[in-house]
Amino acid sequence: MTRMATPSRRVRRSVQRESIVSTALELAEREGAGALTMRRLGEELAIDPTALYRLFGDKDELLLAVYDKIQAMSVDLLGPVEPDEAWPDVLRRVADQNWEITGRFPAVIALMAARTTGGGAERKLVELVLSTFARAGLPPDETVLFYRAFVDMVLALSAQTASLAMLEPEVRAKDATAWSRIYAQLPEEQYPSARAHIAELTSVTERQIYDAAVEAVIHAARARADDLRQTSRD
Amino acid sequence: MTRMATPSRRVRRSVQRESIVSTALELAEREGAGALTMRRLGEELAIDPTALYRLFGDKDELLLAVYDKIQAMSVDLLGPVEPDEAWPDVLRRVADQNWEITGRFPAVIALMAARTTGGGAERKLVELVLSTFARAGLPPDETVLFYRAFVDMVLALSAQTASLAMLEPEVRAKDATAWSRIYAQLPEEQYPSARAHIAELTSVTERQIYDAAVEAVIHAARARADDLRQTSRD
DNA sequence: ACCTGAACACCGTTCAAGT
Protein backbone atom coordinates (compact mmCIF):
# COMPACT_ATOMS: atom_id res chain seq x y z
CA MET A 1 0.00 0.00 0.00
CA THR A 2 1.62 3.23 -1.15
CA ARG A 3 1.32 5.98 1.35
CA MET A 4 0.06 9.26 -0.07
CA ALA A 5 2.55 12.08 0.29
CA THR A 6 1.23 14.65 2.77
CA PRO A 7 0.50 17.73 0.68
CA SER A 8 2.47 20.80 1.65
CA ARG A 9 0.69 23.62 3.38
CA ARG A 10 0.88 25.69 0.22
CA VAL A 11 -0.79 22.97 -1.83
CA ARG A 12 -3.44 22.42 0.84
CA ARG A 13 -4.20 26.13 0.86
CA SER A 14 -4.64 26.30 -2.88
CA VAL A 15 -6.90 23.23 -2.90
CA GLN A 16 -9.04 24.82 -0.21
CA ARG A 17 -9.19 28.09 -2.11
CA GLU A 18 -10.18 26.23 -5.28
CA SER A 19 -13.06 24.46 -3.61
CA ILE A 20 -14.33 27.65 -2.00
CA VAL A 21 -14.23 29.45 -5.35
CA SER A 22 -16.12 26.61 -7.05
CA THR A 23 -18.77 26.58 -4.36
CA ALA A 24 -19.14 30.35 -4.56
CA LEU A 25 -19.64 30.08 -8.31
CA GLU A 26 -22.30 27.38 -7.97
CA LEU A 27 -24.03 29.34 -5.26
CA ALA A 28 -24.06 32.52 -7.33
CA GLU A 29 -25.39 30.70 -10.40
CA ARG A 30 -28.02 28.78 -8.44
CA GLU A 31 -29.33 31.45 -6.09
CA GLY A 32 -28.28 34.81 -7.46
CA ALA A 33 -26.44 37.81 -6.10
CA GLY A 34 -28.19 37.91 -2.74
CA ALA A 35 -26.78 34.51 -1.79
CA LEU A 36 -23.17 35.57 -2.21
CA THR A 37 -22.46 36.43 1.42
CA MET A 38 -19.69 35.11 3.62
CA ARG A 39 -22.18 33.56 6.05
CA ARG A 40 -24.18 31.86 3.30
CA LEU A 41 -21.01 30.57 1.66
CA GLY A 42 -19.75 29.20 4.96
CA GLU A 43 -23.05 27.40 5.42
CA GLU A 44 -22.79 25.88 1.94
CA LEU A 45 -19.27 24.65 2.70
CA ALA A 46 -20.22 23.55 6.22
CA ILE A 47 -17.43 25.63 7.73
CA ASP A 48 -17.44 28.64 9.99
CA PRO A 49 -17.78 31.78 7.85
CA THR A 50 -14.86 33.41 9.64
CA ALA A 51 -12.62 30.56 8.49
CA LEU A 52 -12.85 32.05 4.98
CA TYR A 53 -10.68 34.90 6.20
CA ARG A 54 -7.73 32.59 6.63
CA LEU A 55 -7.84 31.73 2.90
CA PHE A 56 -8.83 35.13 1.53
CA GLY A 57 -7.92 38.54 2.88
CA ASP A 58 -11.44 39.79 2.41
CA LYS A 59 -14.57 39.31 0.31
CA ASP A 60 -13.15 41.36 -2.54
CA GLU A 61 -10.18 39.01 -2.86
CA LEU A 62 -12.53 36.02 -2.91
CA LEU A 63 -14.67 37.60 -5.62
CA LEU A 64 -11.62 38.36 -7.72
CA ALA A 65 -10.71 34.67 -7.60
CA VAL A 66 -14.27 33.74 -8.57
CA TYR A 67 -14.14 36.21 -11.45
CA ASP A 68 -10.84 34.78 -12.69
CA LYS A 69 -12.39 31.32 -12.67
CA ILE A 70 -15.22 32.61 -14.88
CA GLN A 71 -12.68 34.08 -17.26
CA ALA A 72 -10.92 30.71 -17.37
CA MET A 73 -14.20 29.07 -18.39
CA SER A 74 -14.58 31.73 -21.04
CA VAL A 75 -11.13 30.99 -22.48
CA ASP A 76 -11.87 27.26 -22.48
CA LEU A 77 -15.21 27.63 -24.23
CA LEU A 78 -13.62 29.89 -26.81
CA GLY A 79 -11.48 27.03 -28.05
CA PRO A 80 -8.44 27.37 -30.28
CA VAL A 81 -7.95 30.25 -32.69
CA GLU A 82 -6.55 29.11 -36.02
CA PRO A 83 -4.09 31.53 -37.62
CA ASP A 84 -6.25 31.74 -40.74
CA GLU A 85 -9.44 32.73 -38.89
CA ALA A 86 -10.30 36.27 -39.95
CA TRP A 87 -9.68 38.72 -37.09
CA PRO A 88 -13.22 40.15 -37.04
CA ASP A 89 -14.59 36.62 -36.68
CA VAL A 90 -12.37 35.96 -33.68
CA LEU A 91 -13.66 39.14 -32.04
CA ARG A 92 -17.25 38.12 -32.75
CA ARG A 93 -16.62 34.78 -31.06
CA VAL A 94 -15.08 36.50 -28.06
CA ALA A 95 -18.08 38.83 -27.76
CA ASP A 96 -20.46 35.92 -28.16
CA GLN A 97 -18.70 33.89 -25.49
CA ASN A 98 -18.79 36.84 -23.15
CA TRP A 99 -22.53 37.24 -23.62
CA GLU A 100 -23.03 33.57 -22.86
CA ILE A 101 -21.04 33.71 -19.65
CA THR A 102 -22.82 36.90 -18.58
CA GLY A 103 -26.15 35.10 -18.85
CA ARG A 104 -24.90 32.29 -16.65
CA PHE A 105 -23.20 34.33 -13.93
CA PRO A 106 -24.82 37.77 -13.85
CA ALA A 107 -24.21 38.18 -10.13
CA VAL A 108 -20.43 37.98 -10.45
CA ILE A 109 -20.24 39.86 -13.76
CA ALA A 110 -22.29 42.74 -12.38
CA LEU A 111 -19.96 43.08 -9.40
CA MET A 112 -16.56 42.46 -10.98
CA ALA A 113 -16.56 43.27 -14.71
CA ALA A 114 -14.81 46.60 -14.17
CA ARG A 115 -11.90 44.96 -12.34
CA THR A 116 -8.47 43.83 -13.41
CA THR A 117 -7.59 40.52 -11.76
CA GLY A 118 -4.18 39.97 -13.28
CA GLY A 119 -5.00 36.27 -13.04
CA GLY A 120 -3.96 33.56 -15.48
CA ALA A 121 -7.20 33.53 -17.45
CA GLU A 122 -7.21 37.28 -17.83
CA ARG A 123 -3.67 37.22 -19.19
CA LYS A 124 -4.60 34.65 -21.81
CA LEU A 125 -7.61 36.70 -22.88
CA VAL A 126 -5.54 39.87 -23.10
CA GLU A 127 -2.96 38.16 -25.29
CA LEU A 128 -5.60 36.55 -27.47
CA VAL A 129 -7.66 39.68 -28.14
CA LEU A 130 -4.67 41.98 -28.43
CA SER A 131 -2.90 39.72 -30.93
CA THR A 132 -6.17 39.54 -32.88
CA PHE A 133 -6.36 43.32 -33.12
CA ALA A 134 -2.69 43.42 -34.08
CA ARG A 135 -3.67 41.58 -37.27
CA ALA A 136 -5.92 44.46 -38.35
CA GLY A 137 -2.87 46.36 -39.59
CA LEU A 138 -2.91 49.38 -37.29
CA PRO A 139 0.07 51.10 -35.64
CA PRO A 140 0.72 50.02 -32.01
CA ASP A 141 -0.98 52.96 -30.31
CA GLU A 142 -4.17 52.58 -32.34
CA THR A 143 -4.08 48.80 -31.97
CA VAL A 144 -4.15 49.26 -28.20
CA LEU A 145 -6.83 51.95 -28.40
CA PHE A 146 -9.20 49.79 -30.43
CA TYR A 147 -8.35 46.74 -28.32
CA ARG A 148 -9.26 48.56 -25.13
CA ALA A 149 -12.37 50.14 -26.68
CA PHE A 150 -13.53 46.67 -27.71
CA VAL A 151 -12.82 44.93 -24.41
CA ASP A 152 -14.06 47.73 -22.15
CA MET A 153 -17.22 48.11 -24.18
CA VAL A 154 -17.99 44.40 -24.22
CA LEU A 155 -17.41 44.12 -20.48
CA ALA A 156 -19.29 47.32 -19.67
CA LEU A 157 -22.37 46.37 -21.69
CA SER A 158 -22.33 42.90 -20.17
CA ALA A 159 -22.11 44.35 -16.68
CA GLN A 160 -25.08 46.63 -17.31
CA THR A 161 -27.16 43.77 -18.68
CA ALA A 162 -26.12 41.64 -15.72
CA SER A 163 -27.03 44.25 -13.14
CA LEU A 164 -30.46 44.68 -14.70
CA ALA A 165 -30.90 40.90 -14.53
CA MET A 166 -30.01 41.03 -10.83
CA LEU A 167 -32.77 43.44 -9.83
CA GLU A 168 -35.75 42.13 -7.91
CA PRO A 169 -38.39 40.87 -10.32
CA GLU A 170 -40.88 43.74 -9.79
CA VAL A 171 -38.26 46.47 -10.24
CA ARG A 172 -36.95 44.68 -13.28
CA ALA A 173 -40.38 44.41 -14.83
CA LYS A 174 -40.91 48.14 -14.30
CA ASP A 175 -37.62 48.85 -16.01
CA ALA A 176 -38.27 46.48 -18.90
CA THR A 177 -41.68 47.93 -19.72
CA ALA A 178 -40.61 51.57 -19.39
CA TRP A 179 -40.55 52.12 -23.16
CA SER A 180 -44.08 50.94 -23.79
CA ARG A 181 -45.47 52.39 -20.53
CA ILE A 182 -43.93 55.84 -20.70
CA TYR A 183 -42.52 56.61 -24.09
CA ALA A 184 -45.51 55.40 -26.08
CA GLN A 185 -47.68 57.92 -24.17
CA LEU A 186 -45.61 61.07 -24.67
CA PRO A 187 -47.22 64.06 -26.42
CA GLU A 188 -46.39 64.12 -30.11
CA GLU A 189 -45.49 67.85 -30.23
CA GLN A 190 -42.82 67.70 -27.55
CA TYR A 191 -41.40 64.28 -28.37
CA PRO A 192 -41.81 63.77 -32.12
CA SER A 193 -38.80 61.48 -32.60
CA ALA A 194 -39.62 59.23 -29.64
CA ARG A 195 -43.19 58.84 -30.89
CA ALA A 196 -42.10 58.28 -34.51
CA HIS A 197 -39.80 55.44 -33.45
CA ILE A 198 -41.88 53.87 -30.73
CA ALA A 199 -42.35 50.52 -32.49
CA GLU A 200 -38.60 50.10 -32.98
CA LEU A 201 -37.83 51.35 -29.47
CA THR A 202 -40.05 48.75 -27.84
CA SER A 203 -38.94 45.84 -30.02
CA VAL A 204 -35.14 46.26 -30.09
CA THR A 205 -33.37 43.67 -27.90
CA GLU A 206 -30.35 43.96 -25.61
CA ARG A 207 -28.59 41.39 -27.73
CA GLN A 208 -29.11 43.36 -30.96
CA ILE A 209 -27.72 46.47 -29.28
CA TYR A 210 -24.70 44.53 -28.02
CA ASP A 211 -24.01 43.15 -31.49
CA ALA A 212 -24.41 46.56 -33.09
CA ALA A 213 -21.84 48.03 -30.68
CA VAL A 214 -19.41 45.17 -31.35
CA GLU A 215 -19.79 45.58 -35.11
CA ALA A 216 -19.29 49.34 -34.80
CA VAL A 217 -15.87 48.90 -33.18
CA ILE A 218 -14.83 46.22 -35.67
CA HIS A 219 -15.98 48.41 -38.52
CA ALA A 220 -14.19 51.47 -37.20
CA ALA A 221 -10.94 49.55 -36.76
CA ARG A 222 -11.10 48.14 -40.27
CA ALA A 223 -11.99 51.51 -41.80
CA ARG A 224 -9.07 53.14 -40.01
CA ALA A 225 -6.65 50.46 -41.25
CA ASP A 226 -7.93 50.90 -44.82
CA ASP A 227 -7.46 54.63 -44.49
CA LEU A 228 -3.85 54.26 -43.40
CA ARG A 229 -3.09 51.81 -46.22
CA GLN A 230 -4.59 54.28 -48.70
CA THR A 231 -2.56 57.20 -47.40
CA SER A 232 0.74 55.34 -47.34
CA ARG A 233 0.26 54.22 -50.93
CA ASP A 234 0.08 57.78 -52.24
CA MET B 1 -50.04 91.76 5.03
CA THR B 2 -50.93 89.17 2.43
CA ARG B 3 -51.38 85.78 3.90
CA MET B 4 -49.45 83.00 2.15
CA ALA B 5 -51.69 80.32 0.71
CA THR B 6 -51.20 77.09 2.61
CA PRO B 7 -49.54 74.77 0.15
CA SER B 8 -51.54 71.68 -0.67
CA ARG B 9 -50.36 68.35 0.65
CA ARG B 10 -49.25 67.34 -2.83
CA VAL B 11 -47.11 70.46 -3.20
CA ARG B 12 -45.68 70.00 0.28
CA ARG B 13 -44.74 66.43 -0.54
CA SER B 14 -42.96 67.37 -3.74
CA VAL B 15 -41.04 70.15 -2.01
CA GLN B 16 -39.93 67.71 0.67
CA ARG B 17 -38.91 65.16 -1.94
CA GLU B 18 -36.95 67.83 -3.81
CA SER B 19 -34.98 68.85 -0.74
CA ILE B 20 -34.20 65.24 0.16
CA VAL B 21 -32.96 64.55 -3.37
CA SER B 22 -30.77 67.66 -3.33
CA THR B 23 -29.28 66.73 0.01
CA ALA B 24 -28.64 63.17 -1.16
CA LEU B 25 -26.84 64.51 -4.21
CA GLU B 26 -24.66 66.84 -2.14
CA LEU B 27 -23.90 64.05 0.29
CA ALA B 28 -22.93 61.65 -2.48
CA GLU B 29 -20.71 64.24 -4.14
CA ARG B 30 -19.08 65.33 -0.89
CA GLU B 31 -18.56 61.99 0.86
CA GLY B 32 -18.83 59.26 -1.75
CA ALA B 33 -20.87 56.10 -2.13
CA GLY B 34 -20.44 54.90 1.44
CA ALA B 35 -22.30 57.92 2.80
CA LEU B 36 -25.45 57.26 0.80
CA THR B 37 -27.37 55.40 3.50
CA MET B 38 -30.83 56.16 4.83
CA ARG B 39 -29.48 56.76 8.33
CA ARG B 40 -26.72 59.10 7.15
CA LEU B 41 -29.15 60.99 4.94
CA GLY B 42 -31.60 61.38 7.79
CA GLU B 43 -28.80 62.77 9.95
CA GLU B 44 -27.87 65.27 7.23
CA LEU B 45 -31.50 66.44 7.00
CA ALA B 46 -31.95 66.36 10.79
CA ILE B 47 -34.97 64.09 10.47
CA ASP B 48 -35.61 60.55 11.55
CA PRO B 49 -34.33 58.17 8.87
CA THR B 50 -37.60 56.24 8.88
CA ALA B 51 -39.44 59.43 7.91
CA LEU B 52 -37.86 59.06 4.46
CA TYR B 53 -40.14 56.10 3.89
CA ARG B 54 -43.18 58.33 3.86
CA LEU B 55 -41.79 60.27 0.90
CA PHE B 56 -40.16 57.39 -0.97
CA GLY B 57 -41.30 53.78 -1.12
CA ASP B 58 -37.77 52.53 -0.64
CA LYS B 59 -34.14 53.43 -1.20
CA ASP B 60 -34.30 52.43 -4.85
CA GLU B 61 -37.08 54.93 -5.51
CA LEU B 62 -35.06 57.65 -3.81
CA LEU B 63 -32.00 56.85 -5.88
CA LEU B 64 -34.03 56.93 -9.09
CA ALA B 65 -35.14 60.45 -8.18
CA VAL B 66 -31.52 61.41 -7.48
CA TYR B 67 -30.47 59.96 -10.80
CA ASP B 68 -33.17 61.87 -12.67
CA LYS B 69 -31.93 65.08 -11.05
CA ILE B 70 -28.44 64.34 -12.36
CA GLN B 71 -29.84 63.81 -15.81
CA ALA B 72 -31.64 67.14 -15.54
CA MET B 73 -28.31 68.83 -14.76
CA SER B 74 -26.86 67.07 -17.77
CA VAL B 75 -29.58 68.41 -20.06
CA ASP B 76 -29.12 71.92 -18.67
CA LEU B 77 -25.36 71.90 -19.12
CA LEU B 78 -25.76 70.60 -22.65
CA GLY B 79 -27.48 73.83 -23.65
CA PRO B 80 -29.48 74.36 -26.83
CA VAL B 81 -28.91 72.35 -30.00
CA GLU B 82 -29.06 74.52 -33.11
CA PRO B 83 -30.65 72.85 -36.13
CA ASP B 84 -27.49 73.44 -38.17
CA GLU B 85 -25.15 71.75 -35.68
CA ALA B 86 -23.78 68.62 -37.38
CA TRP B 87 -25.27 65.49 -35.78
CA PRO B 88 -21.90 63.90 -34.90
CA ASP B 89 -20.95 67.09 -33.05
CA VAL B 90 -24.12 66.95 -30.99
CA LEU B 91 -23.34 63.36 -30.04
CA ARG B 92 -19.81 64.34 -29.07
CA ARG B 93 -21.18 67.05 -26.80
CA VAL B 94 -23.59 64.59 -25.21
CA ALA B 95 -20.78 62.11 -24.57
CA ASP B 96 -18.60 64.87 -23.19
CA GLN B 97 -21.30 66.10 -20.86
CA ASN B 98 -21.89 62.58 -19.65
CA TRP B 99 -18.22 62.12 -18.83
CA GLU B 100 -18.22 65.39 -16.90
CA ILE B 101 -21.24 64.39 -14.81
CA THR B 102 -19.78 60.93 -14.18
CA GLY B 103 -16.68 62.53 -12.68
CA ARG B 104 -18.80 64.63 -10.34
CA PHE B 105 -21.25 61.96 -9.15
CA PRO B 106 -19.56 58.57 -9.54
CA ALA B 107 -21.46 57.08 -6.60
CA VAL B 108 -24.86 57.60 -8.17
CA ILE B 109 -23.74 56.82 -11.72
CA ALA B 110 -22.16 53.53 -10.64
CA LEU B 111 -25.40 52.46 -8.95
CA MET B 112 -28.01 53.72 -11.38
CA ALA B 113 -26.63 54.06 -14.92
CA ALA B 114 -28.27 50.82 -16.08
CA ARG B 115 -31.73 52.01 -15.01
CA THR B 116 -34.59 53.62 -16.88
CA THR B 117 -36.18 56.32 -14.72
CA GLY B 118 -38.86 57.48 -17.12
CA GLY B 119 -38.38 60.90 -15.50
CA GLY B 120 -38.64 64.26 -17.21
CA ALA B 121 -34.93 64.70 -17.78
CA GLU B 122 -34.55 61.24 -19.25
CA ARG B 123 -37.36 61.92 -21.69
CA LYS B 124 -35.70 65.10 -22.89
CA LEU B 125 -32.39 63.28 -23.37
CA VAL B 126 -34.07 60.45 -25.27
CA GLU B 127 -35.77 62.88 -27.63
CA LEU B 128 -32.63 64.91 -28.10
CA VAL B 129 -30.29 62.02 -28.90
CA LEU B 130 -32.83 60.09 -30.93
CA SER B 131 -33.72 63.09 -33.08
CA THR B 132 -30.00 63.66 -33.58
CA PHE B 133 -29.49 60.12 -34.87
CA ALA B 134 -32.58 60.53 -37.06
CA ARG B 135 -30.63 63.18 -38.96
CA ALA B 136 -27.98 60.62 -39.98
CA GLY B 137 -30.25 59.35 -42.74
CA LEU B 138 -30.87 55.78 -41.62
CA PRO B 139 -34.15 53.83 -41.75
CA PRO B 140 -36.12 53.81 -38.45
CA ASP B 141 -34.97 50.40 -37.22
CA GLU B 142 -31.30 51.19 -37.74
CA THR B 143 -31.73 54.68 -36.32
CA VAL B 144 -32.99 53.11 -33.10
CA LEU B 145 -30.28 50.46 -33.11
CA PHE B 146 -27.46 53.00 -33.40
CA TYR B 147 -29.19 55.31 -30.94
CA ARG B 148 -29.38 52.56 -28.33
CA ALA B 149 -25.84 51.34 -29.05
CA PHE B 150 -24.58 54.88 -28.51
CA VAL B 151 -26.54 55.60 -25.34
CA ASP B 152 -26.04 52.19 -23.73
CA MET B 153 -22.33 52.24 -24.49
CA VAL B 154 -21.81 55.75 -23.15
CA LEU B 155 -23.73 54.92 -19.97
CA ALA B 156 -22.06 51.53 -19.53
CA LEU B 157 -18.53 52.86 -19.93
CA SER B 158 -19.32 55.72 -17.55
CA ALA B 159 -20.69 53.31 -14.98
CA GLN B 160 -17.57 51.15 -15.15
CA THR B 161 -15.30 54.16 -14.76
CA ALA B 162 -17.45 55.37 -11.88
CA SER B 163 -17.40 52.05 -10.06
CA LEU B 164 -13.60 51.93 -10.33
CA ALA B 165 -13.46 55.43 -8.90
CA MET B 166 -15.62 54.26 -5.99
CA LEU B 167 -13.27 51.50 -4.84
CA GLU B 168 -11.28 51.99 -1.68
CA PRO B 169 -8.00 53.78 -2.46
CA GLU B 170 -5.73 50.74 -1.95
CA VAL B 171 -7.83 48.44 -4.13
CA ARG B 172 -8.07 51.13 -6.74
CA ALA B 173 -4.33 51.64 -6.77
CA LYS B 174 -3.80 47.91 -7.24
CA ASP B 175 -6.21 47.95 -10.15
CA ALA B 176 -4.71 51.04 -11.76
CA THR B 177 -1.15 49.71 -11.70
CA ALA B 178 -2.04 46.20 -12.90
CA TRP B 179 -0.73 46.80 -16.41
CA SER B 180 2.71 47.92 -15.34
CA ARG B 181 2.93 45.49 -12.39
CA ILE B 182 1.75 42.35 -14.13
CA TYR B 183 1.70 42.70 -17.87
CA ALA B 184 5.12 44.28 -18.18
CA GLN B 185 6.61 41.20 -16.46
CA LEU B 186 5.04 38.46 -18.60
CA PRO B 187 7.36 36.04 -20.47
CA GLU B 188 7.89 37.15 -24.04
CA GLU B 189 7.33 33.68 -25.59
CA GLN B 190 3.86 33.16 -24.13
CA TYR B 191 2.65 36.73 -24.34
CA PRO B 192 4.34 38.33 -27.36
CA SER B 193 1.57 40.81 -28.18
CA ALA B 194 1.14 42.01 -24.61
CA ARG B 195 4.89 42.58 -24.32
CA ALA B 196 5.14 44.25 -27.73
CA HIS B 197 2.45 46.77 -26.77
CA ILE B 198 3.34 47.33 -23.14
CA ALA B 199 4.20 51.03 -23.53
CA GLU B 200 0.87 51.77 -25.20
CA LEU B 201 -1.04 49.58 -22.73
CA THR B 202 0.29 51.45 -19.72
CA SER B 203 -0.13 54.93 -21.18
CA VAL B 204 -3.61 54.78 -22.72
CA THR B 205 -6.22 56.67 -20.65
CA GLU B 206 -9.83 55.88 -19.80
CA ARG B 207 -10.87 59.07 -21.54
CA GLN B 208 -9.10 58.14 -24.78
CA ILE B 209 -10.82 54.75 -24.73
CA TYR B 210 -14.19 56.39 -24.14
CA ASP B 211 -13.67 58.79 -27.02
CA ALA B 212 -12.52 55.99 -29.32
CA ALA B 213 -15.69 54.01 -28.57
CA VAL B 214 -17.88 57.07 -29.17
CA GLU B 215 -16.16 57.79 -32.46
CA ALA B 216 -16.52 54.15 -33.50
CA VAL B 217 -20.30 54.27 -33.17
CA ILE B 218 -20.54 57.64 -34.93
CA HIS B 219 -18.30 56.34 -37.70
CA ALA B 220 -20.28 53.13 -38.11
CA ALA B 221 -23.58 55.02 -38.29
CA ARG B 222 -22.24 57.40 -40.91
CA ALA B 223 -20.67 54.61 -42.96
CA ARG B 224 -23.94 52.69 -42.91
CA ALA B 225 -25.89 55.74 -44.08
CA ASP B 226 -23.39 56.32 -46.90
CA ASP B 227 -23.74 52.70 -47.92
CA LEU B 228 -27.51 52.94 -48.13
CA ARG B 229 -27.35 56.16 -50.16
CA GLN B 230 -24.90 54.48 -52.55
CA THR B 231 -27.10 51.41 -53.02
CA SER B 232 -30.32 53.37 -53.58
CA ARG B 233 -28.62 55.51 -56.22
CA ASP B 234 -27.79 52.49 -58.40
C1' DA C 1 -1.56 25.20 14.74
C1' DC C 2 -6.06 25.46 13.73
C1' DC C 3 -10.90 26.61 14.57
C1' DT C 4 -15.04 28.70 16.75
C1' DG C 5 -18.34 31.84 18.28
C1' DA C 6 -19.28 36.02 20.37
C1' DA C 7 -19.17 40.69 19.30
C1' DC C 8 -18.67 45.21 16.71
C1' DA C 9 -20.30 48.49 13.78
C1' DC C 10 -22.97 48.81 10.46
C1' DC C 11 -27.23 48.07 6.74
C1' DG C 12 -32.60 48.62 4.84
C1' DT C 13 -37.02 48.38 6.56
C1' DT C 14 -41.32 47.74 9.60
C1' DC C 15 -44.50 48.98 12.98
C1' DA C 16 -46.33 49.78 17.60
C1' DA C 17 -46.44 53.55 20.50
C1' DG C 18 -46.55 58.26 21.23
C1' DT C 19 -48.18 63.40 20.43
Next chain:
DNA sequence: ACCTGAACACCGTTCAAGT
Protein backbone atom coordinates in the same frame (compact mmCIF):
# COMPACT_ATOMS: atom_id res chain seq x y z
C1' DA D 1 -52.32 63.32 10.99
C1' DC D 2 -47.75 63.11 11.65
C1' DC D 3 -43.48 61.48 13.81
C1' DT D 4 -40.32 58.59 16.62
C1' DG D 5 -37.61 54.97 18.23
C1' DA D 6 -37.24 50.31 19.18
C1' DA D 7 -36.69 46.19 16.80
C1' DC D 8 -35.95 42.67 12.99
C1' DA D 9 -33.18 40.32 10.01
C1' DC D 10 -29.48 40.85 7.95
C1' DC D 11 -24.19 42.43 6.44
C1' DG D 12 -18.46 42.16 6.52
C1' DT D 13 -15.00 41.63 9.71
C1' DT D 14 -12.15 41.09 14.17
C1' DC D 15 -10.37 38.72 17.94
C1' DA D 16 -10.28 36.45 22.44
C1' DA D 17 -11.04 32.01 23.89
C1' DG D 18 -10.96 27.29 23.17
C1' DT D 19 -8.90 22.53 21.52
